[in-house]
Amino acid sequence: MAGPPRFPDLSPVELVGRIERAPKAELHVHIEGTLEPELAFAIGRRNDIALPYESPGAMRQAYAFSDLQSFLDIYYAAAAVLRTEEDFFEMAWAYLQKAQADNVVRAEIFFDPQTHTARGVAFETVVQGLGRALERARRELGISAALIMCFLRHLSEREAFETLEQAEPFGDAFLGVGLDSGERGNPPEKFRGVFARCRRLGLHVVAHAGEEGPPASIIGALDALGAERIDHGVRCLEDPGVVTRLVRERIPLTVCPLSNVKLRVFERLADHSLPRLLAAGLRASVHSDDPAYFSGYVNHNLVESCTALRLTTSDAYTLLRNSLESSFLEPSEIARHVERLNGVFGT
Numbered sequence: 418m419a420g421p422p423r424f425p426d427l428s429p430v431e432l433v434g435r436i437e438r439a440p441k442a443e444l445h446v447h448i449e450g451t452l453e454p455e456l457a458f459a460i461g462r463r464n465d466i467a468l469p470y471e472s473p474g475a476m477r478q479a480y481a482f483s484d485l486q487s488f489l490d491i492y493y494a495a496a497a498v499l500r501t502e503e504d505f506f507e508m509a510w511a512y513l514q515k516a517q518a519d520n521v522v523r524a525e526i527f528f529d530p531q532t533h534t535a536r537g538v539a540f541e542t543v544v545q546g547l548g549r550a551l552e553r554a555r556r557e558l559g560i561s562a563a564l565i566m567c568f569l570r571h572l573s574e575r576e577a578f579e580t581l582e583q584a585e586p587f588g589d590a591f592l593g594v595g596l597d598s599g600e601r602g603n604p605p606e607k608f609r610g611v612f613a614r615c616r617r618l619g620l621h622v623v624a625h626a627g628e629e630g631p632p633a634s635i636i637g638a639l640d641a642l643g644a645e646r647i648d649h650g651v652r653c654l655e656d657p658g659v660v661t662r663l664v665r666e667r668i669p670l671t672v673c674p675l676s677n678v679k680l681r682v683f684e685r686l687a688d689h690s691l692p693r694l695l696a697a698g699l700r701a702s703v704h705s706d707d708p709a710y711f712s713g714y715v716n717h718n719l720v721e722s723c724t725a726l727r728l729t730t731s732d733a734y735t736l737l738r739n740s741l742e743s744s745f746l747e748p749s750e751i752a753r754h755v756e757r758l759n760g761v762f763g764t
């Protein structure tokens with residue numbers, strides 16, 4: 418089988434231009450993680466819900482995290498301003514405009530319904546607000562976007578089943594399910610039953626694994642949940658057997674380099690394992706996770722990673738192509754976008 422095309426290295430400035438112009442898929446973004454402090458304050462004022470910060474600037478200053486949990490505490494607290502369908506619409510519409518500026522042609526967007534239903538917001542309010550923004554993005558921005566409903570792994574499987582029951586009448590509103598929140602102490606096996614039901618319903622399955630959790634949690638996501646993609650997965654390199662399996666089965670890893678640095682998975686971006694993932698033949702792509710908190714959307718993640726890790730032009734192309742090919746789009750759609758990507762890289 419022919420490998421991906423190889424390219425002579427472009428100058429750094431030229432490479433940045435190609436990355437920015439390239440069509441790409443955003444496959445790992447949490448919509449609640451796109452809520453910028455300015456919008457959080459505006460929505461909070463409208464709903465008479467105070468944030469525990471003096472100003473958007475003070476809120477941003479609090480974004481110094483020691484690990485995943487220290488981030489999640491702030492992230493769930495900020496989401497408390499979201500109440501009405503309009504709030505969810507505005508948050509998603511603001512994100513999708515940024516995505517278009519980054520030449521995102523496909524966005525498969527996580528949402529955390531349990532964060533909202535626990536506060537008394539109706540499931541319907543969340544999906545209708547988000548859905549309206551996605552529909553407008555398709556019409557006005559030319560972005561194909563879809564939702565992936567995540568279960569919070571710090572909650573019980575029973576609660577995940579209850580959420581799935583609430584979601585079933587809106588089954589057309591999302592294309593798959595995922596698993597997020599604190600990985601430590603919450604292995605994939607805890608959710609075996611509810612993911613089996615999701616698969617029977619014909620939903621795609623993805624799961625966060627191997628971010629803070631060990632390589633065994635990646636195997637759990639594949640075997641206990643039937644995950645088709647692994648979100649993060651960067652700790653796979655600690656177990657060569659896991660790497661071999663991920664390569665053999667061509668399992669995509671949606672890697673979020675700036676998130677990994679902010680949450681201290683790697684001390685510095687220059688230490689990130691992305692080049693080693695690519696060298697091992699893993700199907701990695703680059704995404705933004707919670708861009709309002711981790712100081713950058715997808716293009717920023719790509720450009721900063723290429724610079725700090727001295728990635729080659731071929732590496733950058735591979736990451737972009739993997740993003741498109743790892744999406745749940747129809748093969749003909751993927752082929753159309755890859756052709757455009759090839760045009761940008763001059764193949």
Ligand code: HPA
Pocket residue numbers: 447450485597598599625628676706707
């Ligand atoms: N990991 C787990 N859960 C999350 C994340 C993450 O990086 N971002 C938002 N929820």
Ligand code: ZN
Pocket residue numbers: 445447597625648706
């Ligand atoms: Zn994530």
